[in-house]
Amino acid sequence: MLLPLLIMTGLAIVLGAVMGYVSVRFRADSDPLVDKVDAILPQTQCGQCGYPGCRPYAEAIANQEAEINQCPPGGDEGIRKLAELLGREYKPLDAAHGAEKPKSVAVIDEATCIGCTLCIQACPVDAIVGAAKQMHTVVATLCTGCELCVPPCPVDCIRMELVRDTVDTWKWRRPIIPIKAVA
Amino acid sequence: MNRRRGFGFHGGIEPNSYKSETTRLPIRVAPISEELVVPLHQNIGGTPRPLVRVGEYVFKGQRIGAADGNISAAVHAPTSGHVTALELRQVPHASGLADPVVVIRADGEDAWMAPEPFDWRAAPPDAVRDYLRDAGVVGLGGAVFPSHLKMRPGDADAIDTLILNGAECEPFITCDDLLMRERAATILRGASILARLTGARETLVGIEDNKPEAIAAMRQAGAGMAGVEVVVLPTRYPTGGAKQLIRALTGIEVPHGARSTEFGVQCFNVGTAHAVADALERGRPLISRIVTVAGAVRTPRNYEVLIGTPVRELLADAGMMAGVERVLMGGPMMGFALPGYAVPVVKATNCLIAWTPGLLPEQPEERPCIRCGACAEVCPADLQPLELYWYARGNQFGKAQEYGVFDCIECGCCAYVCPSNIRLVDYYRYAKSEIWASERDKARADAARARFDARNARIEREKSERAARVAAKTAASRAAVSAIPDASADGVSEPSVSNAGPASGSEAAKHALIAQALARVRARQAGQDVADDPGGAAGAHQPGDTGHTTS
Numbered sequence: 001m002l003l004p005l006l007i008m009t010g011l012a013i014v015l016g017a018v019m020g021y022v023s024v025r026f027r028a029d030s031d032p033l034v035d036k037v038d039a040i041l042p043q044t045q046c047g048q049c050g051y052p053g054c055r056p057y058a059e060a061i062a063n064q065e066a067e068i069n070q071c072p073p074g075g076d077e078g079i080r081k082l083a084e085l086l087g088r089e090y091k092p093l094d095a096a097h098g099a100e101k102p103k104s105v106a107v108i109d110e111a112t113c114i115g116c117t118l119c120i121q122a123c124p125v126d127a128i129v130g131a132a133k134q135m136h137t138v139v140a141t142l143c144t145g146c147e148l149c150v151p152p153c154p155v156d157c158i159r160m161e162l163v164r165d166t167v168d169t170w171k172w173r174r175p176i177i178p179i180k181a182v183a
Numbered sequence: 184m185n186r187r188r189g190f191g192f193h194g195g196i197e198p199n200s201y202k203s204e205t206t207r208l209p210i211r212v213a214p215i216s217e218e219l220v221v222p223l224h225q226n227i228g229g230t231p232r233p234l235v236r237v238g239e240y241v242f243k244g245q246r247i248g249a250a251d252g253n254i255s256a257a258v259h260a261p262t263s264g265h266v267t268a269l270e271l272r273q274v275p276h277a278s279g280l281a282d283p284v285v286v287i288r289a290d291g292e293d294a295w296m297a298p299e300p301f302d303w304r305a306a307p308p309d310a311v312r313d314y315l316r317d318a319g320v321v322g323l324g325g326a327v328f329p330s331h332l333k334m335r336p337g338d339a340d341a342i343d344t345l346i347l348n349g350a351e352c353e354p355f356i357t358c359d360d361l362l363m364r365e366r367a368a369t370i371l372r373g374a375s376i377l378a379r380l381t382g383a384r385e386t387l388v389g390i391e392d393n394k395p396e397a398i399a400a401m402r403q404a405g406a407g408m409a410g411v412e413v414v415v416l417p418t419r420y421p422t423g424g425a426k427q428l429i430r431a432l433t434g435i436e437v438p439h440g441a442r443s444t445e446f447g448v449q450c451f452n453v454g455t456a457h458a459v460a461d462a463l464e465r466g467r468p469l470i471s472r473i474v475t476v477a478g479a480v481r482t483p484r485n486y487e488v489l490i491g492t493p494v495r496e497l498l499a500d501a502g503m504m505a506g507v508e509r510v511l512m513g514g515p516m517m518g519f520a521l522p523g524y525a526v527p528v529v530k531a532t533n534c535l536i537a538w539t540p541g542l543l544p545e546q547p548e549e550r551p552c553i554r555c556g557a558c559a560e561v562c563p564a565d566l567q568p569l570e571l572y573w574y575a576r577g578n579q580f581g582k583a584q585e586y587g588v589f590d591c592i593e594c595g596c597c598a599y600v601c602p603s604n605i606r607l608v609d610y611y612r613y614a615k616s617e618i619w620a621s622e623r624d625k626a627r628a629d630a631a632r633a634r635f636d637a638r639n640a641r642i643e644r645e646k647s648e649r650a651a652r653v654a655a656k657t658a659a660s661r662a663a664v665s666a667i668p669d670a671s672a673d674g675v676s677e678p679s680v681s682n683a684g685p686a687s688g689s690e691a692a693k694h695a696l697i698a699q700a701l702a703r704v705r706a707r708q709a710g711q712d713v714a715d716d717p718g719g720a721a722g723a724h725q726p727g728d729t730g731h732t733t734s
Contacts, residue, residue, distance in 0.1 A: 043628035045635045053635060125634040144631045167224065169623070170278035171616040174578075175609040 033062045040081045044073040045124035046146030048098045053124065067091065072098035073145070104160040105143040106150065110135050112157035119149035119158060189389075190434040192427045194561040195419045196596045198354050198516070200393060205357045205477050208484040210365055213474075213500060219261050219287045219491035220527040221247065222274045226321045227328045228254030233285060239266045242296035244468050247285050250316050256329040257319040260287055261470040261489035263294040275494070275512050275529055279522030287491070298466040303376065308334075311380060311463070318462035319469040319530075323454030324348055324423070325513065327531045330455055334380040345383035346432055346450040347374050349390040349397065350416060350423035353514030356534040358473040359453050361485040363390070363397035367404035370453050371411060373460030378410070381449050386411045387432050388453070391418040420516065421594040425450045427563050439590055474528055476501040478511075478537035488528045494535060495524040503537050511536040515543055516595040550603040558597035558607060564590045568597035572607050575614035580621070583614045591615075663699065664692045 038058035049070040051057040060066035061082065068082040069091040076093065083090040093100060108119070108128070115133040127143045130136030138149075138158075150158050165171075224230040231248030235241060241260040248258035267288045271281035303311045312331040321327040334342075347370070351359040363370060374386050388405070390398050392415050405411040416422050416431055426437050428450060435446045443450060451459075454472065461467040470490055474497065477483045481502030488497060494510065511518040512532055520538075536542075558568035566587050574583040591611045598607040 038632070041628075042624075043631040043635065045631065053639075054632070055635075124638065125631050126638050127634070142630070142634065144627075165278070165280060167274065167276050167278055167280050167282045169620070170276075170280055171620055172277070172609065172612040174613050175576075175606055 031059075031062055034058050036085055037061050037082065040074070040078060040085065041071060042073045042078065042144075044144040044146045046073060046144070046148060047124075048072050050097065061086070067094065069094045070097045072100050075100040103163045104145045105140050105163055106138045106145070106147070106158050107140075107161045108135075108137055109157040109159070110137060112155050114155055116154055118152040118154065122148045122152045124148060189414060189416045189431045191417075191419075192422075192430040192563055193565050194563045194596060195421060195427070196561050196599050197418065198420055198599065200418070201354045201477070202357050202360070202393065205355070205475050205483045205485060206360060206396075208482065210361050210473060210485045210487050213486040213488045213492060213497055215262050215289055215291070215293060215489060216492045216496050217289055218267070218493070219264075219289060219489060220272060220493065220525075221258055221261065221285045221287065221491040222272075222527065222529055223248045223258055223283045223285065224274075225258055225319075225327060225490070225530045226254075226256040227326065228252065228256075230283065231255055231258055233269055233283070235260075235266045235269070235285060237266055237269055240264070241266060241287060242294055244470060245296045246317065246319075246468070247287075250329075254329060254332060255316070256321050256331070257317045257468070258285075258490075259319055259468040259470050260285075261491045262287065262289045263292050264289040273523055273526050275521055275526040275532065277519040277522075284527075301463070301466060303463040308380060315459065315462060317468075318458075320455065320458045320462055321469070321530055322452055323458060323472055323530065323533070324452035325517070325531055325533055327529075330451065330459065333449055333451070334377065341447060342381040342383045342444060342449045343385065343447045344433060344449075345374065345378045345381060345386045346428060346448060347386060347388040347453050347456055348423055348425070348428055348450055349388055349394075349401070349453040350428055351394070352391060352418070352420045352423040353516050353534075354420075355477045355536055356475050356514050357477075358475045358485055358533050360394045360397050361475075362457060362473050363394070363453055364400050366457060367397075367400040369460045370456045371401070371404050371408060372464065373456030373458070374411065374451075375408065376459055376463055377451055377456060383449065384410060388413045389416050389422070389428050389432050390414070391416050391422055393418040420596065421563055421592070424563060424592050424594060426592070439587060469530065472528075472530060472532070474532050475534040476537075477534065478542055479504040479507050479539040480537050488532075490530060491527045493524070494521060494526055494528060494532075497528065498524065498535065498537060504539070506539045507537040508540065509538050511538055516599070517593060546606075547604045549605050552603055552605060555602060557600045557602060561596040561600050563594060563596060564592055566591060568607055568611075571614070572605065572610050575610040578617075580614055580618050583611075584618060588614050588618075660696060664696060667692055667695050 034055070038055050041054040041058055043054050045053045047053065049057045049066070051060055051066070057066060057071065061068060068086065068088055069079050071078055072093060079093060080090055082088070113135050115130060115135060117130065117132050117136070119136060120128045120130060124146060125142060125144055127139050128136050128149060129139060145160065147160060150160065223233060229250070229252035232251045233247065234249050235247045241247060241263065243260060243263045245260045246257050247260050247266075250257050264287045266285060268286040270284065270286070272284045272286075273279060274282045274284065276282070301314055303314065306314070312334060315331040316329060320330045322330060349359050349363055351357070374388070377383070378386050388401055388411070390401065390413060398413060398415055401413045405413060414432055421427055422431055425443065429443050429448050430436050433448060435443070435448060437443045437446060458469045462469065471487055472490065473485050474488045475485050476497060480498065481504065483501065486497060486500070498510065509520040510524065512521050512535060513519065514534055515536065518534070518536070552569060552572060554569055556569065559566070562568055564587070570586050571583055571588050571591065574580070574586060575588070588611055593608050593611060595608050598605065601607060
């Protein structure tokens with residue numbers, strides 16, 4: 001009668017110790033679900049979702065605090081990927097957070113720039129170079145097109161320019177199958 | 184002589200060759216156009232940097248674009264004249280988009296620049312490779328991959344077999360055929376240079392058996408050369424694909440994801456070998472190539488054309504007939520319709536076909552896939568084209584990649600045999616470019632994430648550094664207060680115990696502190712100009728360091 005109880009108690013203690021050790025020794029540094037969600041988000045860091053960057057939004061999604069349809073740069077495709085990853089229902093993009101726009105980059109009119117550094121402080125990815133009272137310019141290859149630099153500019157010298165296809169980035173279109181009326 | 188019979192490869196088709204009409208006449212040197220349009224980006228890899236300015240005079244063969252980055256090759260002025268523009272113009276690409284070009288107005292002198300003597304036999308291998316890069320030598324079989332990257336002496340993979348690709352399997356194209364007929368000796372001299380640079384012991388020249396004149400010429404030219412063998416291969420499209428030719432000549436099947444160099448084999452087009460000989464023996468950069476002009480023209484033939492010659496002028500010289508609806512660049516299997524006739528001939532232009540209705544069998548309407556598997560039987564890359572088709576059509580690009588869409592050489596055999604007339608290659612191209620685009624997006628997103636994290640870390644660090652400085656300053660002030668014992672001991676008034684600090688802050692101590700601070704400020708104002716007033720850059724703001732040492 002006593003032996004089985006002892007065996008079970010002993011097992012419970014040993015296994016508990018092992019699990020406790022493992023949970024400390026092999027602790028996951030960050031939530032793997034957050035990483036997966038973050039990998040789908042476009043990393044524009046624009047804050048249109050209402051969170052200060054893509055990772056905070058990913059954390060909110062993983063904690064079920066935010067909807068998956070708050071990211072306009074990610075667009076419809078992004079929402080579908082999130083829905084698939086999280087097993088949630090697909091929802092169209094929430095218009096309150098903005099509309100999906102074609103990819104663009106910020107361009108500073110260098111003749112008008114007064115060198116106030118406000119845009120440099122606004123840029124979430126440090127894509128603007130310049131110094132106080134010196135001309136600023138946007139490094140186009142690093143710009144995510146978040147538009148956060150546009151409102152702070154006191155002289156309105158920043159505009160968004162569409163990224164045009166080049167020979168290198170041009171894509172073959174999906175072959176179109178013509179539909180013909182039969183009857 | 185004909186020891187080897189070839190090993191063959193899986194699949195392939197035997198389409199009507201349409202080659203006879205362009206092989207009757209010898210190569211004609213095309214007239215020099217008044218205006219040559221030289222695109223900078225004519226190679227796989229980085230776009231060369233322009234080296235000339237508008238208005239500058241350039242000699243024939245002068246470098247006008249320098250190789251940029253590791254994978255790149257230079258471009259040169261095809262004739263002497265003045266640079267009239269550096270701008271974006273339509274280039275021969277399926278997109279019809281514009282790309283940077285150098286426009287040269289020919290002066291008619293056709294004056295070569297002074298030759299730079301270069302002794303490739305004495306130069307170290309790296310110098311020879313750099314020389315070929317600066318001579319703009321790229322693969323002329325159509326892929327325009329910079330040739331210097333294909334010969335790396337001293338690499339782990341030792342090359343023992345050099346393959347010269349003279350198969351020219353695609354219908355209509357005869358530029359390599361004519362080059363081999365007329366310039367076999369130069370090709371083989373180029374081959375011996377390539378063999379020496381790669382360290383290859385034997386050279387195999389693969390030619391399809393529908394080119395008897397080329398075979399005879401190459402055999403005659405190679406008669407006295409050791410280690411050179413001309414192998415006649417059965418005519419079967421696409422023998423000219425690099426992996427297919429290697430398989431047909433050596434029996435080696437280069438697996439998915441591997442390079443032929445891992446198996447000791449390297450493959451060059453005969454035109455490339457010719458260009459290598461021209462560059463190293465005569466110091467002539469790659470400024471012209473042989474182009475087949477076929478289809479609805481009065482004199483279908485091969486031309487030696489300067490790079491940058493507008494397609495329109497070449498077609499006019501051949502006598503383009505009325506009723507041409509479009510011009511294909513490349514063959515009917517792998518080529519594409521040019522977006523316009525003003526685009527120039529580039530290093531990749533091997534053939535121009537003036538297309539009229541009736542030239543080729545009409546492509547009937549596309550019907551549903553019946554999964555008959557005919558495409559899999561002819562696929563020379565041993566893929567399952569029908570699976571790839573379904574995945575590409577269903578936008579399941581991950582699956583398409585799993586099924587080896589990037590091993591597809593876009594030869595078009597599958598579409599050729601498809602009983603439902605599905606334009607299969609269009610689906611594979613679509614899938615490939617979508618995958619490339621998403622990889623580019625991902626790389627950009629990863630870079631943005633890293634920069635965002637780095638910026639946040641920096642802001643965090645600056646904040647804590649600032650807090651630490653403030654804390655240090657406060658501590659120093661407190662220490663200063665406690666270091667004035669006489670002030671508190673004298674006690675002008677009774678010590679009022681402040682509820683905030685543990686340090687007994689008497690009025691006298693406070694006065695002493697204020698006096699100290701005033702002295703510090705005065706010292707600073709006297710010592711330096713007011714130059715450290717922050718202009719606004721909060722991110723880069725460094726508080727003045729005159730601070731916290733008690734004076």
